[in-house]
Amino acid sequence: MLGFHTVKVKENSRRMFDLCMRRAQSIGRADYVRTDGRMDLAHTFRTDMLHFLIYLVYSDGKVNKEEIKYINLLFGTQFDEKMLRDYADRWGLRSESIRDHAPRSLNSFVRSNIGGETGEISDDYYDLVQLYVTTFNYIGNDLIACNEEVTNSEIQALSSYIELITQEIDRVRGDMEEYKPTIEFKSGSKVKQEETPDYSYWSDTLETRRTKITTPEYLAEDTPTVSENRENRVDTATPENFRTADMAASGQSFRMREEQPAAQTLPDQKERKKEFNTEMDIQTLLQQLNDLTGMQSVKTEINNMINLLKICKIRQENGLQTPPVTNHMVFLGNPGTGKTTVARILAKIYHGLGVLSKGHLVEVDRSGLVAGYMGQTSEKVTEVIEKAKGGILFIDEAYALANGQQGDFGQEAIDILNKAMEDNRDDLIVIAAGYHDEMQDFLDANPGLRSRFNRTIEFPNYDAAELLEIMTNRAKSLDYTLTGDAVQYVLDTFTRILACPPENFGNARSVRNYLDRVIHNQANRLIAENNFKEEDLTRLTLADVQSETLE
Numbered sequence: 001m002l003g004f005h006t007v008k009v010k011e012n013s014r015r016m017f018d019l020c021m022r023r024a025q026s027i028g029r030a031d032y033v034r035t036d037g038r039m040d041l042a043h044t045f046r047t048d049m050l051h052f053l054i055y056l057v058y059s060d061g062k063v064n065k066e067e068i069k070y071i072n073l074l075f076g077t078q079f080d081e082k083m084l085r086d087y088a089d090r091w092g093l094r095s096e097s098i099r100d101h102a103p104r105s106l107n108s109f110v111r112s113n114i115g116g117e118t119g120e121i122s123d124d125y126y127d128l129v130q131l132y133v134t135t136f137n138y139i140g141n142d143l144i145a146c147n148e149e150v151t152n153s154e155i156q157a158l159s160s161y162i163e164l165i166t167q168e169i170d171r172v173r174g175d176m177e178e179y180k181p182t183i184e185f186k187s188g189s190k191v192k193q194e195e196t197p198d199y200s201y202w203s204d205t206l207e208t209r210r211t212k213i214t215t216p217e218y219l220a221e222d223t224p225t226v227s228e229n230r231e232n233r234v235d236t237a238t239p240e241n242f243r244t245a246d247m248a249a250s251g252q253s254f255r256m257r258e259e260q261p262a263a264q265t266l267p268d269q270k271e272r273k274k275e276f277n278t279e280m281d282i283q284t285l286l287q288q289l290n291d292l293t294g295m296q297s298v299k300t301e302i303n304n305m306i307n308l309l310k311i312c313k314i315r316q317e318n319g320l321q322t323p324p325v326t327n328h329m330v331f332l333g334n335p336g337t338g339k340t341t342v343a344r345i346l347a348k349i350y351h352g353l354g355v356l357s358k359g360h361l362v363e364v365d366r367s368g369l370v371a372g373y374m375g376q377t378s379e380k381v382t383e384v385i386e387k388a389k390g391g392i393l394f395i396d397e398a399y400a401l402a403n404g405q406q407g408d409f410g411q412e413a414i415d416i417l418n419k420a421m422e423d424n425r426d427d428l429i430v431i432a433a434g435y436h437d438e439m440q441d442f443l444d445a446n447p448g449l450r451s452r453f454n455r456t457i458e459f460p461n462y463d464a465a466e467l468l469e470i471m472t473n474r475a476k477s478l479d480y481t482l483t484g485d486a487v488q489y490v491l492d493t494f495t496r497i498l499a500c501p502p503e504n505f506g507n508a509r510s511v512r513n514y515l516d517r518v519i520h521n522q523a524n525r526l527i528a529e530n531n532f533k534e535e536d537l538t539r540l541t542l543a544d545v546q547s548e549t550l551e
Helices: 011-027 041-060 065-075 081-091 096-100 106-111 128-144 152-175 206-214 226-231 245-250 269-275 279-290 296-317 339-352 376-388 398-402 410-423 436-443 464-477 484-499 508-529 534-538 542-546
Strands: 329-333 361-364 392-395 429-434 456-459
Touching: 011 041, 011 065, 011 106, 011 128, 041 065, 041 081, 041 096, 041 106, 041 128, 041 152, 065 081, 065 128, 096 152, 106 128, 106 152, 128 152, 279 296, 279 339, 296 339, 296 456, 329 339, 329 436, 339 361, 339 392, 339 429, 361 376, 376 392, 376 410, 398 410, 398 429, 398 436, 429 436, 464 484, 464 508, 484 542, 508 542
Parallel strands: 329 429, 329 456, 361 392, 392 429
Antiparallel strands: none
16 A cells, blocks of 8 residues: 655645635725624635535544644644544534535625726635635545545545535625626736636536546646545645646636745835734834843743744644644733733734734733623623733633632633633634743642643742832833932832832832832922922932832
């Protein structure tokens, strides 16, 4: 028996998938197309394709490792056979019920295939609906070619799903007044008007479809047959010769630029910068992180995490396996040690790396998750999860969820959160924060939590010099400076306080509150003196800092 070659996502498959993703991002910015508000269109398309491929995997009643490798390479996931089975069972992907509903992203693709602004990043694909259908068809063919023997059930599953898509296209178009080309033809434009695409290929019988998929004479000259995929395992696809099986059968072909997708440029560079975070953007965010006072161990740990994600991204682009990476994490430390600030910067960095689709931060505590009556906690947690998708959910004092009285709904919130972290791992990061000892109770509250939160970062307390730096930097940002004797007094005060800190000492938070009171003292002093110069407005003196205590 011949062995499999190293699984690789073919060049044209990757290009079509990436084009659809970019197209979905563009559609999502249009006023005339709206998603349900819970996930953006690019994420919806990605999920549709994932569910389609998992359905194909189980269509012959068994799973092979090559199929799982293909899915992991295309989506950057880390599925193993058990994880794939659990995911399939959760979404009902192991039965034909998936064909009860067309892909959710299809409607927006069809309805956006009109209008003067919709062809700007089509990469010479004159019809977006053709692109959509052919992407599903081509990637589906790639997946089933991973099998040593292609069964009738796989061919039928692929054909039936494509037929479902084309029927839904006809239905959506029936709701529209008329079909229009991708964009209006203009003199000198590289985009031309075309007729409504012909999908007659998909009205063929099952046996004819099987022949067209597996017989070389029906395939494009650059597309390997299933037997070639199995025996030779050589990808001979070339961009200039690209033509999919269904378009070859119907006599139609797509046009595609010869450049790689990376060479594509958008007409509006500002939009491109908004849509794709550049390496410079990420470096700027990392600089913000590294410019924070203290926290050297935190900075080292996070920079290590970022380096790993960068390498994973490069490995994926080169068709290599990526190591399993769990992005949920625990922040341990006292109040005011910079946990929320770091989380906010992290959300933007992860967005720039493509890990998160939005890069925002949603901050909650126990009160934002737990309700007082049966059934309300589930609603609150679900609402928070939906709001946080695409970004980071930061749970402050997370240990409080596990410290309720008997009959409390904190445990329910933990259990729902634990499941949601796994279900939404592709576009949601959860950071649980709190004191070191108390957080151990939280992690023990559900057997799955420690495996979800497998990365812990400890935020140390600031020393006296670091607290002084925080205070002087904040004062400078508000156009204040401390006199020399005031600086020395504050440093001595911080040193004395840290020798035996109060129970509720808030580190940087306490320093900010202290500075606010010092500024009030300066204002009262200047008004009382009633004889001050302009430079006095910016100076904080020994008298101002002496009359306040650090709490």
